[in-house]
Amino acid sequence: MPKYDLFELVTHLKKCPEIFLKPSNLLSRDGLDSIALISDTYRMVSAIFLKKELNVPAKINFNSIDDNYWKAIHISCWLLYHHSFRNKPALENKLRLFWFEGLYHVTQYVKYKEWITDEERAEEMVRLLLLCFEILPNGESIAEAADKLSSISSVDRQKVLRQSYEAHERIMNIKREMAEKKAREAANTYGRE
Amino acid sequence: MxxxxxxxxxxxxxxxxxxxxxxxxxxxxxxxxxxxxxxxxxxxxxxxxxxxxxxxxxxxxxxxxxxxxxxxxxxxxxxxxxxxxxxxxxLAPANLYDNAILLNRIRYALPGIEDRAPMVSNLYTDFLINDKLQRINKLRISEVYKAINSEDNFSELWTLMMRTYEYLWRLNRGELAVNWSFHSKKIDADASLLASLIRSYSKNWIQGGGRFAVLLYPYLMDDKTFNDARKKILILLDAEDAGSGAIEISGMTKLDLEGYDGVIDMRKEAIGLKNDKGNKDNLGIEKSKVGGSGPRNSYMGPGNYIDLMKQVNPNADEQRLINAYYKEIALSHLIDFPVEISENVSLDLPEGLETWDIGDPIEELDWLQSSIASPVFLPGITTQKRTYGSDSDHNISEHPLNVYIGIDCSGSMMNPKLNFSWPVLAATIIGLSALRAGASVMGCLSGEPGTYLETEGFITDETDLLTTITSYLGTGYAYGMERLRKPFETEPNKKSHIVIVTDNDIFSMLDSDTETNQTHWELAEIALKNAGGHGTMVLHSQPDYQKDMVIRLKKMGWNVYYVTNETELLKFASDFSQQNYAYA
Amino acid sequence: MDESSNPQIALNDEERFPLLDDLSFLNKLRQDEFAPKFNFKSGDRLNAANLLKVKAHKKSYYDQKIFWTEGSSPIWLSDYLQWCVKTVPFYQNKNNTLESFSTIAREDIRKHPHLFVSNEANLAELLVYYTSGSTGPKLDVLFDTATQAKWLPQIESVLEDFRISIKKGKKTTAIALICAQEKTLTYASLSTYLEGAGILKINLNPADWNQPEDAKKYLEKYNPQILTGDPIAFTALMDLEPKLSPSAMISSAMKLTKVTKNKLESYFRCPVIDLYSMTECRNIAYATEKGHKVIRPDLYLEVFDEHKDIPLPYGERGELVVTGGSNPFLPLIRYRTGDFCSLIIENGAPYLIDLEARNPVVFFTKSALKINNIDISNSMSQFPLAGFKMHQRKDKLIQFVGYSNEIIAEEIIAVLNGIFKNDITLDVNIQKISQNNTVEKTQYSSELISN
The missing domain is CATH 3.30.2010 (Zincin-like)
Structure with missing residues (x-):
C-alpha cells in the first residue's frame, strides 16, 4: 500500500503538461481525444489493458460536458498518472464517482487553470480524489481529512461567500443611505421624546 | 520582574x-x-x-x-x-515611502474607519514576512504564534488571521486558531481568500494592500470590536508606528489612482461578480472618495494628507505637514533655481552631503557622491544627497524686488488645512519663487474686521513664511487695508511688489470708515508709492464689477488682475513668478 | 466629528408633501410678518402608499384598542417574531418564541443600527433621526415616513380619552412643538394625514425671532390646537403670557411635576397630558391618577429584573421592556427602556405603575437663569465623548467630568461658557478612557433645588 502523500500529489498535479489543457475533441476539432484519455486512465488504474468498454454511467451525456469541465477531467487524468494510482483495480469503480459527481459540482466554481495554478485548488482536487477513493492522506485521521477538505471546498465556500457578501453589502447600503442628505432631512417631528 | x-x-x-x-x-x-x-x-x-x-x-x-x-x-x-x-x-514595509503608499492604499479601502489602517498594514506585512520565513526559510514562525497565542487573545479578527496562517502552511484546524468558539464557515472562506492573496502578492505586495483591507473591513467596522481585537494582539504589533519621527516624505500629495483601483472585494470576485467601478448599487464595499484637489484635481486633499501622514508618523507636527503639502504642490510651478552661481546668491550653494533616504525625492539623490561613498548601493545607508546652504548667511542680491503678499482670510475663505486653498497655493508659489531668487518676502493673512497674522517684516525663512500663509483666520469679510501701513507707511529700505489676493469685498473695505483722517483709498495710494510702484490686486470677481472703483485703483498705479475661478490664481502666480523672479 | 449626523435640507416642497397640492397655508406660516427665523424645512413625505399604511395602522390598532391579558400575549406577537427571525439580521438564528429572546439595550442599537433593519425594508424610504439622548451617547434611530406619521393616530387615541379631537384641514394649525433651547431646528410644515393642517416647530429663544414680541404674536395669531413640548419649554411659554386656547398640551421628554402641571392647566385652561415616549419606539403611555396608561396595542410590554435576564410577574417592579413598534427599520424585541415601573392590567388596558422616567435636571447660571439639560446634551454630542457627568454644587459651581481620549477640555469649557452666558464657574475634567472601561452613562445632578 503506497503512502498517499498529499504534497507530493499536489506537486505532481501542478506540473501538469500543457497538452492536458487543450479542449476536448468533442468540442473543438483539433482538441484532445477525451474518450481515449479517459479509457487510458481506466486501463492504467485497473491494470487491464485490454479493457474496451467504458464504465460510464448511462445518465452521463458527454455532450452536456462543457469546456471547463472537460479540461478539469483532462487535468485530473494527469493527476491519476501518478505512480501511486497505477495498478489499483480496487479504485476503478470509484473513478466514475470522482469524475462524474465529485468533480462535476465543483467545476461550476473553479476555472480549469486554477486546478494547477492555485495552490489551494490543486489541494482540493487531490483531496477530492482521495475522498472518492476512500483513501486517507498520509498522516491524517478521518476527521482531519474531512475538515481540511471542507475548509477548502469551493462549493461550500461559494455559498458562504455569497451570504457574507450579500449581508455585508446590505449593511454598506444602509450605511450609505444613512449618510444621505435625504435621509437626514427626516420628517416632521410632532412632539418631544 | x-x-x-x-x-x-x-x-x-x-x-x-x-x-x-x-x-x-x-x-x-x-x-x-x-x-x-x-x-x-x-x-x-x-x-x-x-x-x-x-x-x-x-x-x-x-x-x-x-x-x-x-x-x-x-x-x-x-x-x-x-x-x-x-x-x-x-521586505515590507521596508522604507518610509512604501510604508506611506501602503497606508494610503489601505485607507482607500477603509472608508469611515481609516484610523484602522496602521494595524491593518502591520498585519498585512506580517503575513508577507512570516510566509516567506516559514515556507522558504523553514523557520518556526508557527511555533512563535503557538507560544504567544492563548484563548484570551482571540477575537473574530485574530481567528481570521490565525486561520489564514493555517491555510497558508497547511496546518490542522485549531493548531494556531486555538480558540474554537470563534471558528465559522465565514472565517474559513475569508481565510482561504486571504491565503491566496498572500501567495499571489508576495512580490507586488503594495498592490495587494487594498484587497487585504477590503476583506478585513467587516471585522473592523465596529469600534468596540476593533478596539477589543486590537488590545488583544497589541503584543504583536511591531510596525504600527514604524514611521514614527519621520519628517516629510515627498511625493505623497499626488493621488494614487492605481492604488484606488486596487480596492477590490475578493468575496465578490470569488462569487463571480465583477467589481464594476462607479456602480453604486453593485459595490459591496465603497471606497473612500478619491476627491482630487488642486491643479488638475490630481492631489489628495490637505485634510486627508494630514490624516495619512499622521498615521505614518503619529508625532508629526500638523503645521509642518501643511507647509510640506503646499510646498510640494507648488514645486513644479516655481521658478528654476539659478543655473549659475551669480551674484544673486541664493539657495543653491552646495554645502555638504547628507544621507539620501528612501523618503526623499529621487532627484535629490547624488549618484556620483553615492558611488564614491560606497560601491554597494544600499538605499538610506550609502546613498548621499547634496545639501544646499540657506541664503540667510549671504548678501541678498540688490536686483530682485521683495514681495509683500496679502491674502484675504475672511469668513468666505476655506481653511487650507481642511480644504485645498488656491490662494494659499498661489502665495506659496510666489513666495518660494521670490526666496529662490534671493528676495525677501512678507506674508500677511487678514480677515477684517477681526484678526490678522503676518510675518515679522520681510523675511527669508521658508518655514516661517509657509507657516504664516497656511494658517487660517476665517474672521471679518475682507483683507484689511490697514495692514499695508506697517510695511509701507514710510518707504522701506528696498523696493517691493505688493500682491493682494482678495475678492469684491475689498471695495467695501476701501470705502469703510477708518475713523481717522486718512481713508483706505489714501493708504492704498501711499503704500503703493512707498513700495516702489509695483502693486497687483488679484480679484476673485467678474471683470465688470465696480468699474469706477477699479479705474480709481488703476489711476493710482495698481494692476488689477481678475480671476473668475480659483484655478486662474495658479496661472497668475506662475506668470508673476516667471516675470519677476525667473533668471533669463 | 461626524458631520453627516446633522440634519440637512435636501428636498423640495413637492418631495416633502407628495399628496398636497395647495401649499398656500404653508407659505403663509413661513412668511408671516411675525414668523420666526425658521432654520429648517420639513415635510411628512407621505405618499399614497405610506398614507395608507398610517390609516391601516389606525384601523387595526386604534379603532378598537385590544391589548393583551395577564398570562397571554398579543395576537400579532407570534407572526411578528417569525418575521423578525426571518428578515432582521440581528435576530437571525433565534427561535420563534418570545422566551428564547434575551433582552437588548440601547447600546446594541447604537453599535449596530444597520443590523436591525429588516431585509424587507425599502432603503429608499430610510430616514434617520439623530438624537443626542439625555442619558447616553448619541444614537441614530432609523425609521420611515409611515412610522413617523403614526404618531398622529396614536395621539388621537389618547385625546379621545379626553373627548378631544384634532380638527383637520388647511386652515388650522394642528400642532406646535414648543422648544426653549439655545439652538434647535425650527420649521413650519403641514400634515397630509390631517389634510393639510399646519405643523410648527418653534424655539422661544429670542435670538430666533426678529422682534422680541414676535413669538407671542405669532403663536396667538395661529393659535395651535395642540401644544407639544417639555415642561421647561411650556414654563417658558407661560412666562410670555400668550393668549392661546389650545385644546390640549402634551408634555414629554422630561418628568412633569404636579406643580408645573397645575400651573400650566390653570393658565392654558386645557388638559396637560404627561406623555411617556422614547425615540426608539415613540409613544408608550400617558400619566393618569392610577398610573401611566398604555397607549399602543402594537407595543407589547414586559417588566424585567434590572440586572438579570428574567421577566417579572405582573405587579412586580423592574425595568420596562418593549417588543414591537411597527418600524421596519428598527423592529424591537425585548428592548430595555432604562425606565422602571410595575405593570398591571385593568379593564383590558395595561398601566405602568410608579413609572420613573428620566429625571430632568435644571442648571442655573450665577444670575439664576435656567439652563435646560437638553442644551448640554445637544452641544456635548458634537464632542468625542464616550460619556460625561455634570453636577452643580450648592455654590453653583459646575463640575463636569467627561470621558475621552482626546484633548477637548478647552473646547468644552468654551461651549459650556456659551450655554451659561459666561456667567458660571466651571470645573472641567476630561478623563481618559481606561483599558477596562467602566465609562458611566451621561448623568446630570444638582444640589440646587428646582421646582
Missing part, C-alpha cells in the same frame, strides 16, 4: 545570533544591531510599549524588549523574531 540574570543571559544569546538572523535575508545586509532593552522601562524609553519588538524606519533600527521576551516564554525563538523584524526593514 523577571530574574535579571535570566534576561541578561537571553540578551547574550540573542546578540550572538544577530548575524545569523541577517543571513536569513541577505549576507550583505548592513543593518545596525538592534537596540537591546533589558527592561520594560528601557524599552519604554525607546518608544516600545505594548509589544516585545518594533521597527523604526526613520533610523533603520530594531528595538527588542528582552524582559517581555522572557516573560512571554519565547526566548528560544531568537532567529524567528529577529528575522521577522529584519523582514519589516527588508
Amino acid at each position: 523577571y530574574n535579571q540574570s535570566e534576561i541578561e543571559k537571553t540578551a547574550a544569546v540573542w546578540k550572538s545570533h544577530w548575524q545569523q538572523a541577517k543571513l536569513e535575508w541577505n549576507p550583505l545586509l548592513r543593518l545596525q544591531e538592534p537596540i537591546w532593552c533589558l527592561s520594560n522601562q528601557e524599552a519604554q524609553k525607546e518608544g516600545l510599549t505594548g509589544s516585545f519588538a518594533m521597527i523604526r524606519l526613520t533610523d533603520h533600527r530594531i528595538v527588542i524588549n528582552l524582559e517581555e521576551i522572557v516573560a512571554l516564554g519565547i526566548s528560544t525563538y531568537f532567529i524567528e523574531v529577529l528575522a521577522h523584524e529584519i523582514g519589516h526593514h527588508i
